[in-house]
Structure formats: C-alpha cells, structure tokens
Amino acid sequence: MLIRRRRGWELRESEATPEAAFLGRRSLIKMLVAGPILVPRLRSPIEQAADGDPGKRNPRYTLDRPLTDEKLATTYNNFYEFGSQKSIAAEAQALNIRPWTVKIDGLVEKPITIDVDELLKKMLLEERLYRHRCVEAWSMTVPWSGFPMSALVDFAKPLGSAKYVQMETFLDPKIAPGQKEFWYPWPYIEGVTIAEAGNELAFLVTGMYGKPVPKQDGAPLRLVLPWKYGFKSTKSIVHFAFTEKRPVSFWETVQGSEYGFWANVNPEVPHPRWSQATERVLGTNERVPTVKWNGYGEFVAHLYDGLEKERLYA
C-alpha cells in the first residue's frame, strides 16, 4: 500500500499545465489546421536529466511509509571521498560533473569510453520510489530517477565469460579530501553479479526528487540497489568493468570481517558490532523492524537459490 502525503514538489508542471501550453505556438496552430494529431514534444534523456525531469513514475515499486524529506536525504550523506561525517554536502560541491566520461570495459564485445550525456541519450528515464537501508541501521525513502542497470548491461554486450560487474567511483584527491587518507583503498569499488545487475530493481540514478541528483548523493551517475545495504550503491561512477573474478569492494578491503560481497539486508544477521533487527527512520523518532531483502524479496530472493552457504547477509 502506498501511504503518503502528496508534497508540493510532486506536482510537476506537466500535471499542472494544460497539454496545449506544452506545444509551441506553431505546433498549436498546426494542430488546429491539421486536426487532432497529437505529437507531444519528446524530451531527450539529456534534457530530462539536465533539469531533473524524472520521466514517468513506475507504479510497480510502491512504498509502505512516507518519503523522506528532501532536505534531509540530501544533507545526511555517506560519501567518504568528502569525509567520514554525514555533513559533506558543501564539500562535495567541489566535484566537477561535466564533462564526465564513463568507461565500460573488461569482458564485453566492444569496450567503450563514453560521455555520460551520450550514454544517457540511449536510455529511457523513469522515476521509482525506493526504500534505502544503510548498514548503520538507518533508513530513508527516496524518489530516484534514472534507468535500469539491465539497460547498461545490454548496451555493454558482455561476453559469456563475464560473471560480475565492478563499479568504480572517480579518483581525484585534489578535490576529494577523503581520498588523501591513504589508509583507505581508493577509488571506491563495488561489485555485483551479472544476474544482480540484470535484476529489474538495480537502478542507475541521474535524479532525485524530480531534480538532477545532487553531487553529495552521487552525481552524475550512481547505482541504487534497494535490497542491499547502502554501501553497495556506488556513487559518482566513472567505470564499469565486466569481470570473471569477483570484485573485492572498498569496504571488504577495509574490514572484510564486517562487510562482505553480498550485503543483502537481513534483520536476523547482526553486524559484528550492532543488531540489524530494526532501523531508525530518518526524519522521524521511530525505529521500525527491518525486513529481509529490505522488503524486496519477491523481486530478488530467487537470485540466491543454491547460494545458502555463502555469506549472503553481511
């Protein structure tokens, strides 16, 4: 059940303005002359991403709680490149997000280095409302916009030997002070299996709350994997590598005993230093029970059949 209040920002111009106002004067006249052959002006994904037009909301992904306040979701961040505290939004503004190139290589038919706007041209943007559960036991609920990661996999044309996709964040210690902390294994790296990357929930994000995704939240392109702990959701991606070997992630390198490859949300498997049974809902004084797979079991549980011996929940 979708229980939430409609907020100001949700009323988009397209809902508030009569259709005719969208068509230029000339097309309106043409329409009057030629009769009602409605040709809505299609916006390219770049135009959409540039002003944050989230595309059509996909009704398949519903919520059981209100959306997190935008201000909070965009000021309470984890982005260690800019510091280990939650308030890094100001520092993150140093990131230059255009031009931005994305490398797609490894076990693919044709490795490519592509401008992010060129990549976006090939994708269809949509909006999705997802729950997000951080391994630190807080959660939020966000309207993301972007495109399914499966579309990127299709675009990359992986070879049969590709078993994993590794995502890598930018590396630029000159603008990201956290990357001067040499004891961390920069750049930030994460990985998923090809099956996870192709799962319908895996979402590459370009926008948030009907606006371009802010730098502190991973502009211009980040991943969102709502059934996994938040650290899997790599921000500001510059590189996707298709590999045969399982990638070793940033946090796995830092502390493998606490952060593993799979990191699927499970309230019954505690973190070595705290319980994962409940979560603090950002913006409220509530703690609510955490749900296995963060409530997305119907979409993803089958991915893990036969893998019961793996450390799936850490």
Ligand SMILES: Nc1nc2c(c(=O)[nH]1)N[C@H]1C(S)=C(S)[C@@H](COP(=O)(O)O)O[C@H]1N2
């Ligand atoms: N490159 C990079 N990606 C990252 C992180 C990070 O520190 N660096 N933090 C992760 C963690 S722990 C979480 S919970 C989410 C937080 O996303 P948000 O700040 O948009 O809420 O980003 C994830 N992606």
Ligand SMILES: [Mo]
């Ligand atoms: Mo997190």
